[in-house]
Amino acid sequence: MEINLHKNKSILLNKEQISNLILRLSHEIIESQKNIDSIAVVGIRTRGEIIAKRIIQNIYENYKKKIDLGILDVTFYRDDFSENLGSPKVGPSDIPFNVNNKNIILIDDVLYTGRTVRAAMDELFAFGRPDSIKLGVLVDRGHRELPIRADFIGKNFPTSDNEHVHVLVSEIDGEDKVNLVKY
Amino acid sequence: MKKIESKHLLGLEKISKKDIETIIDVGFTFREVLERPIKKVPVLNGKNIVNLFFENSTRTKISFELAEKRLSADVTNFSASSSSVQKGETLKDTIQNIHVMKMDCVVMRHPVPGSCLQLTNYVDVPIVNAGDGTHEHPTQALLDMMSIKERFGKIEGLNIGIVGDILHSRVALSNIYGLIKMGANVKVCAPPHLLQRGIEKLGVSVCYDVDDLIDWADAINVLRIQRERMGIGLIPSTREYRTFFGITNERLARHKKELVIMHPGPINRGVEIDSEVADSDQAIILDQVLNGVAVRMSVLYLLLGSKDFE
Numbered sequence: 065m066e067i068n069l070h071k072n073k074s075i076l077l078n079k080e081q082i083s084n085l086i087l088r089l090s091h092e093i094i095e096s097q098k099n100i101d102s103i104a105v106v107g108i109r110t111r112g113e114i115i116a117k118r119i120i121q122n123i124y125e126n127y128k129k130k131i132d133l134g135i136l137d138v139t140f141y142r143d144d145f146s147e148n149l150g151s152p153k154v155g156p157s158d159i160p161f162n163v164n165n166k167n168i169i170l171i172d173d174v175l176y177t178g179r180t181v182r183a184a185m186d187e188l189f190a191f192g193r194p195d196s197i198k199l200g201v202l203v204d205r206g207h208r209e210l211p212i213r214a215d216f217i218g219k220n221f222p223t224s225d226n227e228h229v230h231v232l233v234s235e236i237d238g239e240d241k242v243n244l245v246k247y
Numbered sequence: 248m249k250k251i252e253s254k255h256l257l258g259l260e261k262i263s264k265k266d267i268e269t270i271i272d273v274g275f276t277f278r279e280v281l282e283r284p285i286k287k288v289p290v291l292n293g294k295n296i297v298n299l300f301f302e303n304s305t306r307t308k309i310s311f312e313l314a315e316k317r318l319s320a321d322v323t324n325f326s327a328s329s330s331s332v333q334k335g336e337t338l339k340d341t342i343q344n345i346h347v348m349k350m351d352c353v354v355m356r357h358p359v360p361g362s363c364l365q366l367t368n369y370v371d372v373p374i375v376n377a378g379d380g381t382h383e384h385p386t387q388a389l390l391d392m393m394s395i396k397e398r399f400g401k402i403e404g405l406n407i408g409i410v411g412d413i414l415h416s417r418v419a420l421s422n423i424y425g426l427i428k429m430g431a432n433v434k435v436c437a438p439p440h441l442l443q444r445g446i447e448k449l450g451v452s453v454c455y456d457v458d459d460l461i462d463w464a465d466a467i468n469v470l471r472i473q474r475e476r477m478g479i480g481l482i483p484s485t486r487e488y489r490t491f492f493g494i495t496n497e498r499l500a501r502h503k504k505e506l507v508i509m510h511p512g513p514i515n516r517g518v519e520i521d522s523e524v525a526d527s528d529q530a531i532i533l534d535q536v537l538n539g540v541a542v543r544m545s546v547l548y549l550l551l552g553s554k555d556f557e
Contacts, residue, residue, distance in 0.1 A: 140280070140288035140548075156279030190285040 072246035076221060076229070079240040082202070085218035086115060089200050090122035092216050093169050100127065102195065104166045106134035108184050109155060112172035114233045115202055119171065132166070134159040141183035163192030169216075173231040175201040178212035203242060205229045251549045255374040257363050258383035259424040267425060271393045274538065274545040280317070281541060290548055291320035294351040299342075300377070301327040301357040306512055306536065307377050307387070311354050314543035320551075323350075338362065339369055346370045352551055355379075373550040381415050386546060387511050388421035390539040392429060394531050395466055397538065398507055403430035408460040410436040410492060411470025411519060412481075414443055418511045419470060423449050436460040438492070441481065457492050461499070466507035469494050472519045485518045494520045499529075507531055 077085070097103050107116025113135045120131050135158045170184055185197055200216035205223040221229060223244070230243045250273075251266040259267065280288055296315045300308055308324075315322045325345070327333070332341060342353070346369070354375045355363055360382035366374050378384040396402055407426050413419045413435050423446075426433050433451040435442065436459075447453060454460055460467065472488055482488050489495065494508060508520070508530040516522045525532060 137276070140290045154273055154276050156276045158279070186289075190283050190287070192284060 074244050075241060076203075076244050077219065077242035082218075082240045082242065085202060086118050087122055089202075089216050089218055090119045090126070093119065093198075093200060094123060094127055094129075096198070096215070097167055099167075100129050100131075102165065102167045103169060104132035104134060104161055104163075105169045105171060106136055106159070106184075106188070108170065108172045108180060109135060109137045110236065111231050111233055112170075114235050115173060116171040119169075119200075132161040134161065134168075136170075136184050136187055138180055138183040138187055141187045143179060143183070157187065159188075159191045163188060163194050166194045168194045168197045170197055170199045171201070172199075173202050173233075174229050175199070175204045175212075175214050175217075176207055176229075178208045178210035181212050182210055202231060203229050250552070254550070255363070255367060255376075256385050256546055256550065257367070257374065257376050259385045259388055259421050259428065260383065262385075262428075264428050267389070267392070267428060270389055270542065270545050270549060271396060273549060274389070274393050274542040275397075277541040277544040277548075278538065280544070281537065287317050287319060289319045291315070291318040291551055294320045294551055295323065295349065296320045296352045296354060296547065296551075297323045297325060297345055297350045298377075299325045299345075299353060299355040299357075301332065301338075301355070301362075302378070304356055304377070306539070307356065307384075310536070310539045311375075311377060311386075311543055313540050314547060315354075317540070318544055318547055320351075320547070338365070342366060342369050346372070352547065375546060375550065378417055380417065381420075382417055383421045383424075384417040385421050385425075386539070386543050387418050388425040389546070390535055390542045391418075391422055391468060391509060391511070392425055393538045393542050394509060394535045395431075395507075397534065398531055399465065402426065404432070405465045406432045406434065406463055408434050408436060408464035408467040409470065410457055410460060410467060410494070412441045412473060413437045413446065413470070414441045415473065416470050418468075422468060423451055427451070434460060434463060436492070438482070457494070458498065458502070461494075461502050461504070461506060464506060466509060467494065468509045468511070469520050471511065471513060472515055474515070485515070489518055493518065494524055496521045496523045499524060505529065509535060512536070 105116045105120055107113035120133050123129055123131050137155045137157050139154045181199060198215040201214045202218040204214055204217045204220050226247050228245045230245055232239055232241045234240050251269050253262050253266050298311055312322055350372055352373045354377050356377040358380050360380035362379050363374050363376040376383060376385055392402055399405055409419050423433055427450040434454055435451050436454050436457050506529060508524060510520060510532045514525055
């Protein structure tokens with residue numbers, strides 16, 4: 065029997081669609097909060113960080129407000145860290161503002177099991193006590209294993225178990241694209 | 248998948264350059280953790296680490312213990328002075344007894360060189376050498392290199408001097424192995440009878456005049472003059488040592504150069520180093536202490552976090 069090792073790949077979102085979705089997320093985030101100054105956007109390394117930076121840029125361009133940016137590396141807080149040690153690089157988290165009394169918008173590229181978000185929330189509490197935490201993602205692909213949902217969703221893509229959603233960003237991968245990869 | 252190849256940290260002689268780089272890089276990540284309001288991460292939750300100290304130690308023991316606690320590991324301390332070792336129990340029996348109680352990692356300091364290597368024959372958990380006699384003290388050298396990297400942004404190509412009792416110093420030996428591997432130039436400086444014969448074979452150069460060393464070096468690691476060695480005729484007096492090998496204020500003032508001063512502690516102020524020098528901006532002695540906790544967190548995380556490990 066021949067095993068097919070070729071991955072089946074299809075494009076879910078192109079550059080323009082991604083840009084529009086992130087812009088819409090930015091507007092939704094601002095509209096959801098009465099006090100814009102209390103908002104801080106925290107991206108989860110690595111692609112969540114890039115999306116968070118774009119959201120902050122969008123908010124600056126549209127509302128002339130500079131929003132605080134934070135970056136979380138959740139490696140040390142993961143529940144599967146011993147299985148996951150192969151992850152390419154652990155980097156430091158960078159939360160350059162006081163978390164207390166902030167309304168934190170957590171940003172990641174793909175929402176899947178919810179375990180990363182759980183780890184990120186735990187880690188945030190090591191920095192202080194935020195007023196609230198909300199979650200924004202570019203793609204929600206389903207298959208949650210924890211009672212977690214996103215407050216701001218770019219696009220819902222119901223997927224099957226043998227599929228993966230790969231978000232590519234130009235800052236890291238040289239292009240903006242979201243692929244659906246079948247294994 | 249493993250992040251480092253090594254299963255133990257016995258010394259820096261055998262470890263690969265890549266492993267050293269990984270340990271230092273991850274160390275900087277833990278430095279950031281140490282700046283947080285809550286300086287604890289749950290990575291080693293449920294792991295038991297035993298600290299076996301057959302020799303006195305203050306800062307290494309505290310540093311390891313802090314590192315373990317900040318990784319959320321459970322810590323058991325053992326010191327030889329208050330144990331069955333006093334009743335004649337051998338190292339093998341001690342360790343096998345501790346091992347059947349399901350330890351996940353052993354950190355050991357022992358006066359006999361090679362004792363950590365011997366330990367690997369008895370137990371199959373990661374062993375971390377916290378100093379074995381006059382052999383190696385790898386975590387000290389790792390924190391020294393991390394501090395150098397923090398200050399200079401690199402290690403490769405730097406001129407690093409080591410001055411003091413090289414012959415009896417495990418700190419010196421681990422530093423030599425590590426620094427040479429990382430591409431630094433190392434020069435040692437000591438009274439001739441406190442240097443191993445043939446030390447050049449390790450890739451270091453030798454000088455006997457501390458002024459030459461200061462002229463040459465970007466950073467100097469000043470070793471403690473171990474007072475316990477004074478009585479046996481190796482050093483005539485602390486004043487004579489200070490005159491010829493001490494990093495004194497006057498000596499540094501004469502050279503007028505930017506030189507980074509390191510010291511593994513505990514400091515004998517006024518002997519190997521002047522108080523003013525130790526407290527000056529060019530000394531990174533307290534950075535070394537902080538990096539010590541971070542680099543030990545990194546070592547334990549990388550050794551214990553591996554999936555291959557049963």
